[in-house]
Amino acid sequence: MQITASPYVWPYDGAMIPRKTALMIIDMQTDFCGKGGYVEQMGYDLSLTAKAIKPIQRLLERIRCVEGFTIIHTREGHKPDLSDLPANKRWRSRQIGAEIGSEGPAGRILVRGEPGWQIIEDLAPEPGEFIIDKPGKGSFYATDLDLILKNRGITHLILTGITTDVCVHTTMREANDRGYECLILEDCTGATDPRNHQAALEMVKMQGGVFGSVSHSGEVLKALEQY
Numbered sequence: 001m002q003i004t005a006s007p008y009v010w011p012y013d014g015a016m017i018p019r020k021t022a023l024m025i026i027d028m029q030t031d032f033c034g035k036g037g038y039v040e041q042m043g044y045d046l047s048l049t050a051k052a053i054k055p056i057q058r059l060l061e062r063i064r065c066v067e068g069f070t071i072i073h074t075r076e077g078h079k080p081d082l083s084d085l086p087a088n089k090r091w092r093s094r095q096i097g098a099e100i101g102s103e104g105p106a107g108r109i110l111v112r113g114e115p116g117w118q119i120i121e122d123l124a125p126e127p128g129e130f131i132i133d134k135p136g137k138g139s140f141y142a143t144d145l146d147l148i149l150k151n152r153g154i155t156h157l158i159l160t161g162i163t164t165d166v167c168v169h170t171t172m173r174e175a176n177d178r179g180y181e182c183l184i185l186e187d188c189t190g191a192t193d194p195r196n197h198q199a200a201l202e203m204v205k206m207q208g209g210v211f212g213s214v215s216h217s218g219e220v221l222k223a224l225e226q227y
Contacts, residue, residue: 003183003223005215007205010183011156012213016223019068022154025056026074026139026161026168028123031116033162033190036105038116041098044192049162052190056160057122059188059217064126066227070152071129073119074139076167077112084135084142138170146178156181158220160188165196172204172211182212185220 003010010016031038033049040046063069078085082101093100093109100109106116112133125131132143139145149157157180161168168189172182184204191197204211 001223001226003215004219005183005213007209008213010213010215011181012209013181016156017068018066018227020153021156021158022070022072022149022152023060023063023158024072024074024139024160024171025060025123026159026171027076027163028053028056028073028120028161029075029077029117030106030120031077031110034106034116034120036116038098038100038104038109039192041104041109042096042192048192048194048197049190052160052162052188053120053122055185055187055217059160059185059220060123062221062224066224070149070154071125072132072145072148073123073125073129074132074134074145074161074167074171075112075117075119076134076136077110077114077117078135080108080111080113082111136170137167138174139167140171140174140178149180154180157183159184160217162189163191163196164189165191165193165200169200169203169211176211183220184212184214185217186214188217 001015039049090100102109107114132139132145134143157175159168159172175182186201201214204214
């Protein structure tokens with residue numbers, strides 16, 4: 001099973017094998033795509049990140065029916081005492097009127113355990129699916145993600161979530177450097193600026209696919225028809 005993608009048919013090394021593949025759903029939290037969350041408090045158009053919800057939901061429901069697939073959700077957030085929050089990250093958030101750790105409509109912004117930190121109900125993890133809690137943009141930094149993937153024999157990653165240009169792209173770069181074969185789905189990702197979303201996808205395609213390949217959830221669903 002291969003997936004039509006650009007700049008190359010994915011994966012490069014033959015058919016995709018479900019037991020060696022993980023679907024990553026990055027930071028689909030209220031703080032990033034829900035009412036009263038961090039993104040809305042910063043003044044961005046919430047629809048630009050929320051647009052990824054339905055495509056991810058359709059893909060997730062299908063992949064849950066395929067035996068062997070690993071499903072991984074991530075959440076960005078900090079400890080309640082903010083001991084893992086870098087001073088410059090907090091300062092930057094303060095400049096745009098949504099200081100991390102401060103009270104907002106969805107509780108303390110980007111703080112673990114708060115309503116805004118939770119994964120949205122439409123994409124809520126099911127038993128057996130992994131949840132990676134991370135303090136930064138990348139999913140590998142200060143987490144046990146790499147250990148989990150290696151212990152499960154995962155070599156291929158399908159990346160979805162938000163935002164395309166920050167947490168998703170950082171995770172893809174980290175994964176690429178660790179030797180994982182990556183596919184990012186354009187309709188299952190979103191950014192606070194459409195130009196940044198498109199630019200992030202184009203960066204992947206450079207140099208023959210410098211970080212992996214780019215596709216659409218429809219192509220993945222098509223490839224999964226044999227299951």
